[in-house]
Amino acid sequence: VKGYKKRPAGLDWMSTRAEPESIPENAIARLGTLAPLTREGVSLLQDAARSPRRIAARHLIVEEGQPVAQRLIILSGWACRVRILNDGRRQILGFMLPGDLLGNCRQKMPVAVTTVMALTNMVVCAAPCQNAQGDETGLEEAFAISSALEEHYLFRSITRLGRLSALERLADWILEIHERLARCDGVVHSKLRVPLTQEVIADALGLTPVHVNRTLQALRRDEMLQMRGGLITLINEAKLASLIEYRAPIVTAAKAGPDGGNIADF
Amino acid sequence: VKGYKKRPAGLDWMSTRAEPESIPENAIARLGTLAPLTREGVSLLQDAARSPRRIAARHLIVEEGQPVAQRLIILSGWACRVRILNDGRRQILGFMLPGDLLGNCRQKMPVAVTTVMALTNMVVCAAPCQNAQGDETGLEEAFAISSALEEHYLFRSITRLGRLSALERLADWILEIHERLARCDGVVHSKLRVPLTQEVIADALGLTPVHVNRTLQALRRDEMLQMRGGLITLINEAKLASLIEYRAPIVTAAKAGPDGGNIADF
DNA sequence: CGCGTTCTTGACTGCTTTCAAAGATGGTGG
DNA sequence: CCACCATCTTTGAAAGCAGTCAAGAACGCG
Numbered sequence: 001v002k003g004y005k006k007r008p009a010g011l012d013w014m015s016t017r018a019e020p021e022s023i024p025e026n027a028i029a030r031l032g033t034l035a036p037l038t039r040e041g042v043s044l045l046q047d048a049a050r051s052p053r054r055i056a057a058r059h060l061i062v063e064e065g066q067p068v069a070q071r072l073i074i075l076s077g078w079a080c081r082v083r084i085l086n087d088g089r090r091q092i093l094g095f096m097l098p099g100d101l102l103g104n105c106r107q108k109m110p111v112a113v114t115t116v117m118a119l120t121n122m123v124v125c126a127a128p129c130q131n132a133q134g135d136e137t138g139l140e141e142a143f144a145i146s147s148a149l150e151e152h153y154l155f156r157s158i159t160r161l162g163r164l165s166a167l168e169r170l171a172d173w174i175l176e177i178h179e180r181l182a183r184c185d186g187v188v189h190s191k192l193r194v195p196l197t198q199e200v201i202a203d204a205l206g207l208t209p210v211h212v213n214r215t216l217q218a219l220r221r222d223e224m225l226q227m228r229g230g231l232i233t234l235i236n237e238a239k240l241a242s243l244i245e246y247r248a249p250i251v252t253a254a255k256a257g258p259d260g261g262n263i264a265d266f
Numbered sequence: 267v268k269g270y271k272k273r274p275a276g277l278d279w280m281s282t283r284a285e286p287e288s289i290p291e292n293a294i295a296r297l298g299t300l301a302p303l304t305r306e307g308v309s310l311l312q313d314a315a316r317s318p319r320r321i322a323a324r325h326l327i328v329e330e331g332q333p334v335a336q337r338l339i340i341l342s343g344w345a346c347r348v349r350i351l352n353d354g355r356r357q358i359l360g361f362m363l364p365g366d367l368l369g370n371c372r373q374k375m376p377v378a379v380t381t382v383m384a385l386t387n388m389v390v391c392a393a394p395c396q397n398a399q400g401d402e403t404g405l406e407e408a409f410a411i412s413s414a415l416e417e418h419y420l421f422r423s424i425t426r427l428g429r430l431s432a433l434e435r436l437a438d439w440i441l442e443i444h445e446r447l448a449r450c451d452g453v454v455h456s457k458l459r460v461p462l463t464q465e466v467i468a469d470a471l472g473l474t475p476v477h478v479n480r481t482l483q484a485l486r487r488d489e490m491l492q493m494r495g496g497l498i499t500l501i502n503e504a505k506l507a508s509l510i511e512y513r514a515p516i517v518t519a520a521k522a523g524p525d526g527g528n529i530a531d532f
Numbered sequence: 533c534g535c536g537t538t539c540t541t542g543a544c545t546g547c548t549t550t551c552a553a554a555g556a557t558g559g560t561g562g
Numbered sequence: 563c564c565a566c567c568a569t570c571t572t573t574g575a576a577a578g579c580a581g582t583c584a585a586g587a588a589c590g591c592g
Contacts, residue, residue: 035373065516067519081421083421083425085425085429085511086511089429090429091424091425091428091429093421093424093425094424105410105414106372106409106410106413106414107301107407107410107411107413107414107517107518108407108410108518109518109519110414110517110518110519111516111517111518111519113414113417113418113421113515113517114421141373141374143372144371144372144373144374145373147372147373148371148372148373148376148379151379151417151420152379154417154420154421154424155347155349155359155379155380155420157424158357158359158360158420158423158424158427159349159351159357159359161424161427161428161472162357162427162469162470162471162472163351163355163356163357163472165579165580166579166580197537197538197539198538198539199538203428204428205428206427206428206429207580207581208580208581208582209538209539210539210540210541210580210581210582210583211579211580211581213539213540213541214540214541214580217540229589229590245351245352249379250331250377251373251376251377251379252373252374252375252376252377253333253375253376253377431547431548432547432548463569463570463571464570464571465570473548473549474548474549474550475570475571476548476549476550476551476571476572476573477547477548477549479571479572479573480548480572480573483572495557495558533592534591534592535590535591535592536589536590536591536592537588537589537590537591538587538588538589538590539586539587539588539589540585540586540587540588541584541585541586541587542583542584542585542586543582543583543584544581544582544583545580545581545582545583546578546579546580546581546582547578547579547580547581548577548578548579548580549576549577549578549579550575550576550577550578551574551575551576551577552573552574552575553572553573553574554571554572554573554574555570555571555572555573556569556570556571556572557568557569557570557571558567558568558569558570559566559567559568559569560565560566560567560568561564561565561566561567562563562564562565562566
């Protein structure tokens with residue numbers, strides 16, 4: 001069937017190539033773009049970021065079936081939700097980038113629905129929780145919108161896997177990553193730092209590494225992008241977007257806050 | 267690429283064959299299996315169900331990008347989240363069964379992330395909302411767990427579409443539907459009433475109707491199930507389950523309530 | 533500079549799609 | 563009660579996209 005069934009014995013997930021850490025401030029700023037935060041809300045985040053926790057690449061952050069201890073904010077690095085079948089097939093359910101939340105649940109005694117694994121070295125911190133009622137800081141609203149966005153990306157993944165060709169899947173995925181990195185990472189001149197091997201991309205897109213490779217070559221041949229050493233450069237974003245239907249996610253009707261940031265404007 | 271690109275002009279979604287309505291009480295009972303409800307919580311649900319609203323098959327219940335007016339409970343009938351590409355390809359993102367919630371959001375001014383369409387004639391009612399703090403009735407907790415379950419099904423869909431073969435997809439999907447119907451519909455002797463055409467199933471599983479047909483025949487030939495007129499009968503559930511890895515969803519660590527019902531025990 | 537990982541390439545296989553048309557099925561009206 | 567019709571299901575043959583296997587090249591790290 002699809003995907004690698006047999007893997008070498010070792011945990012050959014990806015290179016441990018040292019990744020320059022991105023700026024934690026950008027991760028915090030992402031939450032501010034989701035919902036207007038009060039000065040207090042921002043300082044709560046900054047306080048939390050002063051007690052960072054480091055996680056090494058390939059480590060499991062949460063495991064499926066285990067109780068969720070706390071809500072974390074990713075300050076830098078990439079993680080992914082992953083599910084592994086007993087014959088070795090692997091599906092990456094989604095990526096988690098700086099500014100994204102881990103364990104952002106509603107129920108009282110949450111249990112992790114999927115395993116989450118660090119793809120690179122990471123820095124995380126506890127998400128500040130406040131007096132439940134009120135939410136005067138805007139943090140709860142930001143977390144709620146982050147959760148809605150995550151749901152949006154899940155639906156997008158399903159459509160991608162169910163109805164798009166390999167070329168379309170790649171294009172759609174790259175545009176999604178571009179959009180998300182633009183929120184939390186300094187994306188300049190359409191250059192995206194994507195610290196993933198083609199095998200990881202294949203596991204996310206439901207393809208084989210070999211086919212991801214050939215498809216990426218097609219995108220390069222048609223001059224839509226360049227890529228080298230974990231850096232993807234979008235050359236012709238319009239052409240890339242024309243391969244698929246691009247829609248900016250809108251998950252709330254709230255108008256832009258004082259600082260002008262709003263998901264709907266993205 | 268995959269799926270039907272061209273469709274006949276009409277909205278040939280599915281037959282309007284009259285479906286006997288399931289029992290609304292079962293829909294309400296489902297919520298009680300998710301979290302222990304107080305007597306007050308149950309009666310709030312029963313009150314709400316006394317003001318039912320009917321929705322005809324094929325009608326859109328919510329539309330992507332439109333604000334979400336209220337939270338609804340499905341009392342009977344099936345709906346689905348759907349996304350349609352501009353060349354006519356269609357992906358069904360998930361099914362919504364009796365006892366499931368619609369518009370179960372956390373943020374303040376939610377906007378629908380996907381279109382939701384009635385697949386059969388439906389009966390719904392407003393979900394009772396209470397004073398936010400406290401949740402003495404257990405309803406908020408039940409809604410939260412319902413939301414976590416929905417997330418679980420999304421991850422399952424992604425794995426299904428990304429890494430399972432056609433045969434495995436069908437097996438996995440049928441077992442999921444079985445599990446869900448068992449919660450809200452009287453499933454007796456492994457007989458499932460599934461009011462879907464093979465084309466709808468194909469749009470959910472990322473296959474073509476023709477291939478769904480052939481794959482279902484394989485399942486019948488190997489004596490795992492029978493099916494006729496919207497009724498699927500599981501003959502050899504163990505054999506069906508052996509095609510895939512089956513895992514019961516566990517989304518909360520809460521122990522069983524007084525009535526013994528808990529998601530973890532399912 | 534050497535080694536392991538990752539990327540690239542080629543040839544071949546096969547699952548799934550595509551296209552087309554014939555059979556069932558269920559509801560409706562005569 | 564039966565004929566009719568739209569919809570849905572089933573079948574066959576052929577084409578195609580993506581997978582599989584294997585080996586060589588390139589890359590990055592120590």
